[in-house]
Amino acid sequence: MQQELRELYQQVILDHNKAPRNFRKIENPTNYAEGYNPLCGDNVTVYLMIDDNNIIQDISFQGSGCAISKASASLMTSILKGKTVEEAEKLFNKFHDLVTDKLGDNFSVDEFGKLAVFAGVREFPARVKCASLAWHTMLNALHNKNEKVVTE
Amino acid sequence: MSIRSDAALPSVNTVYDVNRIREDFPILKQIVHGKPLVYLDNAATTQKPLQVLKELEKYYYTMNANIHRGVHALSQEATEAYEGSRIKIKKFINALGKNEIIFTRGTTESINLVAQTYGRKNFHEGDEIIISHMEHHSNIVPWQLICEERKAKLRVIPIDENGELVFEEFEKMLNEKTKFVSIVYASNSLGTVNPVKKIIDLAHSFNVPVLIDAAQAVNHLRIDVQELDCDFLAFSGHKLYGPTGIGILYGKVNHLDTMPPYQGGGDMISKVTFEKTLYNELPYKFEAGTPNIAGAIGLGAAIDYVEKIGIENIAKHENDLLEYATEKISELKGLRIIGTSKNKISVLSFVLENVHPHDVGTFLDFEGVAIRTGHHCTQPVMDRYGIPATSRASFGMYNTFDEVDVLVHGLKKILEVFG
Numbered sequence: 420m421q422q423e424l425r426e427l428y429q430q431v432i433l434d435h436n437k438a439p440r441n442f443r444k445i446e447n448p449t450n451y452a453e454g455y456n457p458l459c460g461d462n463v464t465v466y467l468m469i470d471d472n473n474i475i476q477d478i479s480f481q482g483s484g485c486a487i488s489k490a491s492a493s494l495m496t497s498i499l500k501g502k503t504v505e506e507a508e509k510l511f512n513k514f515h516d517l518v519t520d521k522l523g524d525n526f527s528v529d530e531f532g533k534l535a536v537f538a539g540v541r542e543f544p545a546r547v548k549c550a551s552l553a554w555h556t557m558l559n560a561l562h563n564k565n566e567k568v569v570t571e
Numbered sequence: 572m573s574i575r576s577d578a579a580l581p582s583v584n585t586v587y588d589v590n591r592i593r594e595d596f597p598i599l600k601q602i603v604h605g606k607p608l609v610y611l612d613n614a615a616t617t618q619k620p621l622q623v624l625k626e627l628e629k630y631y632y633t634m635n636a637n638i639h640r641g642v643h644a645l646s647q648e649a650t651e652a653y654e655g656s657r658i659k660i661k662k663f664i665n666a667l668g669k670n671e672i673i674f675t676r677g678t679t680e681s682i683n684l685v686a687q688t689y690g691r692k693n694f695h696e697g698d699e700i701i702i703s704h705m706e707h708h709s710n711i712v713p714w715q716l717i718c719e720e721r722k723a724k725l726r727v728i729p730i731d732e733n734g735e736l737v738f739e740e741f742e743k744m745l746n747e748k749t750k751f752v753s754i755v756y757a758s759n760s761l762g763t764v765n766p767v768k769k770i771i772d773l774a775h776s777f778n779v780p781v782l783i784d785a786a787q788a789v790n791h792l793r794i795d796v797q798e799l800d801c802d803f804l805a806f807s808g809h810k811l812y813g814p815t816g817i818g819i820l821y822g823k824v825n826h827l828d829t830m831p832p833y834q835g836g837g838d839m840i841s842k843v844t845f846e847k848t849l850y851n852e853l854p855y856k857f858e859a860g861t862p863n864i865a866g867a868i869g870l871g872a873a874i875d876y877v878e879k880i881g882i883e884n885i886a887k888h889e890n891d892l893l894e895y896a897t898e899k900i901s902e903l904k905g906l907r908i909i910g911t912s913k914n915k916i917s918v919l920s921f922v923l924e925n926v927h928p929h930d931v932g933t934f935l936d937f938e939g940v941a942i943r944t945g946h947h948c949t950q951p952v953m954d955r956y957g958i959p960a961t962s963r964a965s966f967g968m969y970n971t972f973d974e975v976d977v978l979v980h981g982l983k984k985i986l987e988v989f990g
């Protein structure tokens with residue numbers, strides 16, 4: 420596999436695509452939202468259970484999409500569980516900056532942890548929407564905006 | 572051009588020297604991600620031969636001028652070339668007269684023109700318009716728009732699991748309320764070639780006019796509008812090895828004559844006063860404004876090129892490629908072909924178990940292979956099969972059996988990675 424392609428489809432991404440984490444529905448969620456990418460037909464629903472202290476007690480997703488979008492949703496849910504709403508919003512911004520190449524190479528892998536695997540998306544402008552769909556949907560869910568997110 | 576020296580030689584004899592044809596398409600010599608370009612996205616648009624590119628260059632270098640009514644030399648030359656193209660197109664589809672050939676921006680505009688003029692004039696509340704489940708969005712939405720406006724009803728002929736029309740349903744659907752049938756000749760996402768002659772004859776027995784969307788058929792099937800007896804036929808230049816932004820609407824004179832104009836402006840009038848405007852004769856009534864002159868001339872050159880090789884020879888070559896590719900990819904584990912009609916144009920749509928088409932597209936791109944992934948502007952077809960998208964390889968006159976091997980090799984690599 421060529422270097423660029425290997426950076427896009429890292430092993431972590433392939434693993435999460437094959438066995439997505441938190442791929443289920445939460446019954447009676449406190450927050451949820453749907454997202455759709457009409458360009459490729461990807462769709463995702465993000466469910467959240469947020470407690471009175473604004474802590475994300477549980478987060479899950481369902482839907483269909485390419486490896487990038489599925490792995491992104493899967494990793495997102497693993498990382499956000501236990502975080503506060505405020506932390507989730509901050510992570511959204513950081514993730515967005517990473518995949519849209521606002522950070523250039525000035526990002527620390529430590530800071531991003533597992534999310535750093537999505538740095539490869541920067542080289543594929545057509546695939547940025549795939550990586551960010553779940554995150555945009557999660558942000559809408561946090562604010563209980565239940566209208567469908569549409570990214571294209 | 573041999574891409575892989577170890578490629579198995581197919582047992583099929585090609586009908587012409589494909590390497591000689593490839594020489595006419597300089598773009599095919601490109602390297603993409605370090606690999607020779609394998610262009611298998613011909614159903615989206617075809618590449619243009621040197622003969623077309625040279626004609627475009629010649630027009631802008633030596634005769635650019637506005638057409639019609641010009642008394643100077645360049646204008647007359649440009650008019651002659653533009654109208655000469657119209658005659659080539661008339662012959663190509665065997666229309667009765669050149670006044671039945673209207674230049675548009677493409678198939679989409681041609682269909683919109685008919686919906687907005689014929690439809691607005693003739694559709695009334697409770698009328699029924701018939702299309703099929705395999706239409707491109709461009710043969711759905713224009714009818715939805717006019718049906719909404721005129722309170723008419725859109726009816727849809729279903730398709731079966733192979734991607735073929737359920738003809739009996741069409742027979743049942745026709746009645747005295749039916750006012751129009753608009754149907755695709757060959758499906759862009761399934762490849763299915765529809766029995767359009769049968770459809771037209773049956774519709775005519777109910778006095779219902781028929782529009783044929785020939786966007787995908789025109790580069791593969793010999794089209795004879797008199798033999799088909801269709802009322803309208805639409806196609807685009809860019810899928811026929813010509814330029815983008817130019818297309819054709821064929822219409823029978825008796826319809827075109829009674830239809831109101833589509834757009835108002837220059838060229839479509841014979842006399843304008845503030846009290847009343849008299850419209851120009853056919854086909855100019857439907858060609859308001861300065862048209863895509865270079866595009867029309869380029870399309871004429873493309874038709875010359877296609878006729879020189881022979882559309883029947885092109886079809887034979889493409890059918891051989893489709894047959895070879897279908898056989899080869901059918902061997903891949905977890906691959907399902909979408910669109911398995913016996914009568915197909917060279918479109919091969921498929922889905923891979925556990926691999927999304929978008930990932931297939933990106934991986935193949937790194938093998939130099941250009942295919943299309945997505946819903947192909949046929950979302951109802953995707954819904955019919957319960958899939959979000961397909962990967963689609965589509966073949967043109969210049970593709971080779973070696974290129975099919977590169978595609979299959981790329982797919983094998985994808986299956987290894989996603990295993």
